[in-house]
Amino acid sequence: MRTFLAPMEGVIDYEMRDILTQRGGYHRCVTEFIRVNNQVLPEKVFLRFSPELNHGGMTSHGIPVYLQLLGGNPKFMGLNAARAQTLEPPGIDINFGCPSKTVTRNEGGSALLKEPARIGDIVTAVRDSVDPKIPVTAKIRLGFSSHDYLDEVADRIVSGGATELCIHARTREDRYKPPAYWSAVRQVADRISIPVIINGEIWSAEDAIQAQKQSGCNDIMLGRGALTCPDIAARIEAEHTGRNYEMISWGETLDIVIRYLNNSSNKHPRFTSNRLKQWLVFLQRHYPQAEALFQRVKRLKNRDEVFEQIGKYQKNPNPQPE
Ligand SMILES: Cc1cc2nc3c(=O)[nH]c(=O)nc-3n(C[C@H](O)[C@H](O)[C@H](O)COP(=O)(O)O)c2cc1C
Known part of the structure; x- marks a missing residue:
């Protein structure tokens, strides 16, 4: 089992990643999304989102930080991934889940969940633009307003060459409203050939176990739960391994x-x-x-x-x- 720290724009920045990963239990972080329009961003932008790139792309505790790109144009997503690659990030993640109106109006984030073919083109463009050694991952929701395209989106992400897929178990219309539909992820997790990571509404070690059970995923991603409980990943790890753990006061x-x-x-x-x-x-x-x-x-x-x-x-x- 692996636990990942979720990307959270305006909340989980460089210093937050550093402090939250200090207590252990995390295996990867993802930056806040970097918006890609029709231009190639200068290196300084990637360095601003991930100062970790000055230290091998790792937090001070050696946890890899993937860069997250968000955009709807395959060509420019590929060109920006190629530019980012010069800074040697440990991985590149693509955001297909952001519900924000400004983002979806510009055809990015969750708006693309209605267009599986374009999602496939973006993943392929990013994959083909970077060294095969650099993992390319994707983060989606269950859909925009329904789960109708979920299977096709997942298949396109796999055939585009992504190495892992994280699913926030809600649609864009659900926004952040509880519950998260962990069991709806199982149809993808049981079927596709790459690891699927379950995300959404995991606030405790017990939730983590339930989310794993219901979704069929081994790996989890924590967003708001990580801020509610700065040592939640260590607690989850202790629960998983049966180790004694004293919660922080x-x-x-x-x-x-x-x-x-x-x-x-x-x-x-x-x-x-x-x-x-x-x-x-x-x-x-x-x-x-x-x-x-x-x-x-x-x-x-x-x-x-x-x-x-x-x-x-x-x-x-x-x-x-x-
Ligand atoms: C304030 C805020 C900012 C977020 N920013 C991002 C982002 O930049 N990229 C992304 O893929 N998801 C983003 N998300 C979604 C989270 O990564 C995560 O999928 C969502 O919060 C559900 O997980 P949780 O219930 O553990 O918080 C954001 C969520 C919140 C609440």
Whole structure:
């Protein structure tokens, strides 16, 4: 069994990948999507999305980071994959799942799930543009509004030469609404010749087992669950191998959050407050203690004020009202 950290635009960046993979359990990460229009992107764009390319495409803990490309034009997807290849990424992933309106309007992401032939052309173009040693993977949803094209999409991805296929077990119309239909992935996982990775609504080690059982997939990908529980992959690994594992406490989790905010190279004035609030919302699902800190920082914008409040919270998480 392998566990992958999902691509999440605006959430799982370089520093987040680094911090989440430190506790073990992950076997691969994927960058936020890199949008490909009708031009060949300069190397600096790929390096911005994956600073890991300066270190062999690995996180500081040696976990490979695949570059994710999103676009609807096979020729330019191929040309950009060839450009990316010069930086020696450990793999290239193609996004056919993004539900965003701006992306689908420009014929990228999940809009392509209605066009299996074009998906096949894109995978073939990317595959043929890079060294056969570089894995090319694809990430899809079950469909756009139905599962009607699922089998054909999967077959085109295989015949295009992809090495693995990740399926987010929902349609584009389902967006992120629970449940995820893990069992709907089985028709593909049992049939095609490449590994299929199950993704969607895996929030715990128990969910991981259920998702594997229902989908017939060995490998899983974690998105929001990874933010809710920064050591979820280590927990899943321990459950899988029968090893004892002590879950990290809220205090240790908060230290991880602080380290992330300190390590970030993003200089936007609101970055610290926005990312902290965003992460605390995820963390509340697992750690109710995150709510009190969220209440303290929810109106703050400035980095210094945010750190001041975190310091106060650490000294006294639940002050009595005066
Ligand atoms: C804020 C956000 C950003 C995302 N960005 C990407 C992306 O850049 N590329 C991609 O393939 N999927 C993206 N996804 C989808 C996730 O990779 C994943 O498929 C989805 O969240 C379901 O998994 P989960 O239930 O474990 O979160 C994003 C999801 C969210 C919530």
